[in-house]
Amino acid sequence: xxxxxxxxxxxxxxxxxxxxxxxxxxxxxxxxxxxxxxxxxxxxxxxxxxxxxxxxxxxxxxxxxxxxxxxxxxxxxxxxxxxxxxxxxxxxxxxxxxxxxxxxxxxxxxxxxxxxxx
Amino acid sequence: xxxxxxxxxxxxxxxxxxxxxxxxxxxxxxxxxxxxxxxxxxxxxxxxxxxxxxxxxxxxxxxxxxxxxxxxxxxxxxxxxxxxxxxxxxxxxxxxxxxxxxxxxxxxxxxx
Numbered sequence: 001x002x003x004x005x006x007x008x009x010x011x012x013x014x015x016x017x018x019x020x021x022x023x024x025x026x027x028x029x030x031x032x033x034x035x036x037x038x039x040x041x042x043x044x045x046x047x048x049x050x051x052x053x054x055x056x057x058x059x060x061x062x063x064x065x066x067x068x069x070x071x072x073x074x075x076x077x078x079x080x081x082x083x084x085x086x087x088x089x090x091x092x093x094x095x096x097x098x099x100x101x102x103x104x105x106x107x108x109x110x111x112x113x114x115x116x117x118x
Numbered sequence: 119x120x121x122x123x124x125x126x127x128x129x130x131x132x133x134x135x136x137x138x139x140x141x142x143x144x145x146x147x148x149x150x151x152x153x154x155x156x157x158x159x160x161x162x163x164x165x166x167x168x169x170x171x172x173x174x175x176x177x178x179x180x181x182x183x184x185x186x187x188x189x190x191x192x193x194x195x196x197x198x199x200x201x202x203x204x205x206x207x208x209x210x211x212x213x214x215x216x217x218x219x220x221x222x223x224x225x226x227x228x229x230x
Contacts, residue, residue, distance in 0.1 A: 043206060043220045046218070095218075107164075112160060
């Protein structure tokens with residue numbers, strides 16, 4: 001149980017284009033989803049927290065107009081990187097926290113999406 | 119000073135060795151403690167989850183939390199080459215919305 005998927009697993013795009021990344025909880029309902037960014041050989045950096053049906057809460061220094069997050073249902077959240085630039089190239093990972101009490105205090109991570117902006 | 123300190127390694131051990139991974143933290147509000155394993159270019163995988171102080175065992179893995187010393191450990195018995203990965207400690211507190219605070223991660227290499 002507690003499986004989280006991400007799509008796509010990797011994407012290459014041109015500078016100035018937008019890229020959408022999907023995060024799905026496959027076998028549980030996620031009240032909260034988190035989006036992280038990870039640079040090579042570094043730990044995860046929390047970008048934003050999203051609760052189903054409400055606006056995402058962004059961490060300090062993260063541009064909300066550049067990283068659009070939508071959490072439309074209890075099983076799906078999307079991250080859209082708008083007008084991507086090479087410095088946005090990174091490994092983006094989502095995680096989900098479940099409704100059930102047994103799952104509510106832990107986060108389960110997706111496999112990550114590697115974004116390369118040319 | 120970082121909230122969570124973790125030696126990045128790398129830590130190299132022979133196959134079959136007992137591995138000890140550790141984190142220290144400064145915020146006494148942390149209540150939930152987790153260990154994640156991350157293989158290269160993959161998302162973190164939850165290994166162990168502990169609430170408050172104490173020990174927890176699951177197969178070859180044992181997690182220990184000592185809140186009085188603000189110190190957590192993960193022990194891996196009979197280490198295997200497939201255990202080679204980055205191990206991330208993480209912790210959270212309800213008063214901070216249960217956001218995870220991660221250590222830097224320790225790279226473990228188990229040599230056959």
